[in-house]
Amino acid sequence: MKKVLITGAAGFLGSHLCDRFIREGFCVIGMDNLITGDLKNIEHLFRLKEFEFYHHDVTKFVHVPGNLDYILHFASPASPIDYLKIPIKTLKVGALGTHNLLGLAKEKKSRILVASTSEVYGDPLVHPQNEDYYGNVSPVGPRGVYDEAKRFLEAITMAYHRSHGLETRIARIFNTYGPRMRLNDGRVVPAFIGQALRGENLTIFGDGLQTRSFCYVDDQVEGIYRLLMSDYVYPVNIGNPDEITIKEFAEEIIKLTDTEQKIIYKPLPKDDPLQRQPDITRAKEILGWEPKVSRKEGMKKTLEYFKSLSEEDLYKSAHKDFTSYL
Numbered sequence: 001m002k003k004v005l006i007t008g009a010a011g012f013l014g015s016h017l018c019d020r021f022i023r024e025g026f027c028v029i030g031m032d033n034l035i036t037g038d039l040k041n042i043e044h045l046f047r048l049k050e051f052e053f054y055h056h057d058v059t060k061f062v063h064v065p066g067n068l069d070y071i072l073h074f075a076s077p078a079s080p081i082d083y084l085k086i087p088i089k090t091l092k093v094g095a096l097g098t099h100n101l102l103g104l105a106k107e108k109k110s111r112i113l114v115a116s117t118s119e120v121y122g123d124p125l126v127h128p129q130n131e132d133y134y135g136n137v138s139p140v141g142p143r144g145v146y147d148e149a150k151r152f153l154e155a156i157t158m159a160y161h162r163s164h165g166l167e168t169r170i171a172r173i174f175n176t177y178g179p180r181m182r183l184n185d186g187r188v189v190p191a192f193i194g195q196a197l198r199g200e201n202l203t204i205f206g207d208g209l210q211t212r213s214f215c216y217v218d219d220q221v222e223g224i225y226r227l228l229m230s231d232y233v234y235p236v237n238i239g240n241p242d243e244i245t246i247k248e249f250a251e252e253i254i255k256l257t258d259t260e261q262k263i264i265y266k267p268l269p270k271d272d273p274l275q276r277q278p279d280i281t282r283a284k285e286i287l288g289w290e291p292k293v294s295r296k297e298g299m300k301k302t303l304e305y306f307k308s309l310s311e312e313d314l315y316k317s318a319h320k321d322f323t324s325y326l
Contacts, residue, residue, distance in 0.1 A: 001050070003027040003067060005110075007058050007101065008074035010037030012180050013115070013173070013220065017072060018042055020221050022050055029064060032075065033057040035089065036082050041180050058097035059089075068108040070228060073101045074115045076149070079185035080269075087145040094149025095156075102160045102168075111167035113228045114157050116235060118174040119147045123273040128243075130279035131172065131235045141271040154235060161233055169227050174239025174278045178217030178298065179305035183314065188212060189299075192250055193306050196257040197314060206268030208247030213277045215240035216298030219291035226287040239278035240291040256299055 004021050008014035009030025014037070021028050022045065030042055031054045045051040056062065058075045076093045077083040083090040098114060105112040121129045122137035137147045154170055161168040177189040184194075195202050215238070223238035244252075250263050283289045306314075 001025060001027045002069040003029065004070040004072065005029045005031060005064055005068055005104075006072045006074060007031045007097070008037065008076060008115075009053070010034060010039055010041050011074065011078070012041070012178075012182070013078075013176060013217065014074040015041035015180055016178070016217050016221050017074065017224065018045060018051070020225060022048065024225075026050070028052070029054060031056050031058065031062075035086065036077050036079075036182075036185075038182070058100055059092045060100075062100045062104050064104065064108070068104070068110045071101055071105050071110050071112040072115070072224070072228065073098060073112065076115070077146070078117075079182075079187050080143070081184070081186035083146040084142055090145045091149050094153045098153045098156055102156065102166065106160065106164055106166055111169070111228065112157075113169035113171060113224065114153055116150045116154050116170050116172045117146075118172060118237070118239065118276055118278065119143070119273075120151050120154065120172065121273075122147055123271060124275055127275050128241060128277035128279040129237070131237055131282055138271050142269070143271045158233075168233055169230070170233075170235040171224050171227050172235050172237045172278075173220065174215055174237065175212050175276065176215045176217055176220045176239075178302050181302070183306065183309075188246065188249065189214065189302065190306070192253040193257065193303060194314065196253055196259045196261055197306060199259070199261070201262045201264045202250045202253065203264055203266060204246055204250055205266050205272065206246075208250065208263070208265065209245050210268075210272070210274045211243045211245050211276060212249070213240050213243045214249075214295055214298070215291055216293035216295075216301075219293050223283060223287065223289045226289050227283075230287055232286050236282050236286065237278040237280050238283060238289075239280065240295075241278055241280055242291075242295060243277040244295070252295075252299070256303060
């Protein structure tokens with residue numbers, strides 16, 4: 001059986017990737033320091049002989065015994081509340097963590113896919129965003145710790161590819177949603193659903209005319225899997241180009257949850273991007289990939305997951321300081 005290491009395995013996307021590779025017949029090693037991950041996301045895998053879990057921080061030396069065919073580097077805080085609360089750890093996992101895993105891939109002769117983000121584009125001056133756009137990022141702004149960590153991640157990955165012939169892949173991930181998201185992480189989908197289910201007004205930062213494009217997690221995982229198995233080494237946008245304003249999305253959530261909450265407005269945080277829409281031409285042409293799950297279908301599944309949480313979890317996860325939305 002082929003073996004894959006997935007860092008950030010107890011997180012939202014990482015846990016779904018573990019599921020996918022188990023289904024594909026791989027031995028999966030999940031690695032997470034559990035700063036933002038949750039073992040509940042992968043506890044169903046512990047009974048499987050094909051799954052191992054290492055509680056480890058990838059900013060420290062990473063060792064995995066035996067052969068290793070693939071590495072997927074998904075360890076990183078990925079929400080505004082997280083990376084504004086732990087900015088230095090965010091920078092270190094993008095820099096030191098990526099360096100350690102690239103070194104491991106070189107030692108094991110593994111193919112490595114790193115998780116970049118649409119945030120490398122910053123507050124874009126090009127719309128929609130394609131992979132040739134260099135971005136509009138403030139390195140000293142509050143979001144710079146995440147944006148620049150991911151930009152460095154891309155740069156060092158390409159350096160290892162060019163200098164050492166390492167097999168590398170770079171996924172630029174746009175807004176993704178689905179079951180296992182944390183209600184308290186400040187991202188727009190769990191923020192709105194959590195507020196609606198708790199009977200709170202929905203909070204919009206700015207005028208609500210800023211846009212996002214939401215990709216259901218199953219589609220995202222499929223795109224990542226195809227990219228890993230492809231021969232393409234440059235960044236590829238993986239996201240859903242179905243763009244919507246935050247105000248329209250809030251109205252959709254109110255209708256979906258059959259609640260009567262109002263929308264309230266607060267000032268837009270510094271450097272919050274006003275537009276976010278992927279150009280997925282490259283993914284279509286190279287990977288034969290495009291999203292299949294509509295927002296209506298995906299949001300219904302996501303709502304069912306959040307409704308299944310206990311009342312204690314629902315209120316425990318309430319966070320009144322949603323700093324921004326990805």
